[in-house]
Amino acid sequence: MKYIELVVNTFDSMREEVVDVLYECEVYTFEESTAKTFEELSQDEKNWDFVGEEVFSLKKGILIIKCYFSKDEVEIVKKIKTKLEEKNIDVTISETDDSDWANNWKQYYHPVEIGSKITIKPTWENYENKNRIVVEIDPGMAFGTGTHETTSLCIEALEKYLKPLDIVFDIGCGSGILGIAALKLGAEKVTAVDIDPKAIEATKNNAYLNNVLDKMTIYKGNLLDVVEGKADVIVSNIIAEIISDMILDLKSSLNNRGIFISSGIIIEKINLVKDALLSSGFEVLEVKEENGWASIVGRVK
Numbered sequence: 001m002k003y004i005e006l007v008v009n010t011f012d013s014m015r016e017e018v019v020d021v022l023y024e025c026e027v028y029t030f031e032e033s034t035a036k037t038f039e040e041l042s043q044d045e046k047n048w049d050f051v052g053e054e055v056f057s058l059k060k061g062i063l064i065i066k067c068y069f070s071k072d073e074v075e076i077v078k079k080i081k082t083k084l085e086e087k088n089i090d091v092t093i094s095e096t097d098d099s100d101w102a103n104n105w106k107q108y109y110h111p112v113e114i115g116s117k118i119t120i121k122p123t124w125e126n127y128e129n130k131n132r133i134v135v136e137i138d139p140g141m142a143f144g145t146g147t148h149e150t151t152s153l154c155i156e157a158l159e160k161y162l163k164p165l166d167i168v169f170d171i172g173c174g175s176g177i178l179g180i181a182a183l184k185l186g187a188e189k190v191t192a193v194d195i196d197p198k199a200i201e202a203t204k205n206n207a208y209l210n211n212v213l214d215k216m217t218i219y220k221g222n223l224l225d226v227v228e229g230k231a232d233v234i235v236s237n238i239i240a241e242i243i244s245d246m247i248l249d250l251k252s253s254l255n256n257r258g259i260f261i262s263s264g265i266i267i268e269k270i271n272l273v274k275d276a277l278l279s280s281g282f283e284v285l286e287v288k289e290e291n292g293w294a295s296i297v298g299r300v301k
């Protein structure tokens with residue numbers, strides 16, 4: 001299969017800026033390597049004229065970040081390229097036949113224990129612990145391996161607020177990880193929604209792997225547009241702006257005293273979501289932060 005390969009070449013000190021752009025464009029899976037230390041750079045490399053003085057003076061090594069996209073993702077690739085070039089960061093794009101890519105990234109994922117109950121186990125890894133609830137995940141090309149702070153913050157909140165036999169909506173389900181974790185924590189039924197067909201495929205696959213397919217309804221669609229009825233818990237890990245928009249419709253999809261769990265919010269934007277909740281008839285029960293990412297839990301008043 002052919003992929004579009006996007007390679008970012010910059011100094012190590014620019015890592016955060018590159019990763020911010022990738023996250024803004026909802027790209028969370030990439031390979032990164034520090035190719036050389038400053039001392040190892042050739043004279044030509046040391047003379048990169050696109051690197052600003054300030055960065056150059058930090059004398060960090062060269063960082064290479066590679067991400068892969070299928071051919072229908074050209075628009076995202078263009079957006080990332082433009083945003084990085086605005087910051088004078090060098091980007092090359094090429095087509096690659098890297099048939100190994102589909103498996104290469106797997107080496108970066110291992111079982112991850114979240115909260116006091118759940119372990120996310122990549123399907124290709126071995127893990128056994130009778131005291132924990134194991135959720136098997138193969139994210140395919142969708143987001144949701146359990147390693148990202150936003151996912152684990154949502155799972156911790158599910159563990160805390162979900163009650164047995166709750167009805168749950170998982171909006172922006174990615175790999176299906178949150179909905180499946182909710183079922184394994186005792187939810188009765190989950191409706192999972194995502195706008196991306198790759199996520200729908202991954203969620204179905206993972207629901208089957210975890211023996212919960214019969215308790216999940218999986219829809220391709222926009223946010224709450226396609227769900228029917230009301231939930232006791234809605235969980236959604238998408239960026240702050242989208243979540244804030246969704247909050248306007250949220251109350252009508254939640255039962256009395258229903259719970260909204262959300263992450264995907266960079267800490268600087270937490271007030272956007274908090275204010276939207278407060279002005280839409282919710283009380284805010286909790287805000288948590290991890291590595292610059294925030295989660296928020298609200299309850300219908």
Ligand SMILES: C[S@@+](CC[C@H](N)C(=O)[O-])C[C@H]1O[C@@H](n2cnc3c(N)ncnc32)[C@H](O)[C@@H]1O
Nearest residue numbers: 143144151172173174194195196199222223237
């Ligand atoms: C950060 S991922 C979260 C995946 C998973 N729920 C987790 O927590 O790991 C966000 C997901 O939301 C989906 N998404 C973005 N905008 C959406 C929208 N308007 N309606 C439904 N899904 C959306 C993306 O396709 C992506 O799969």
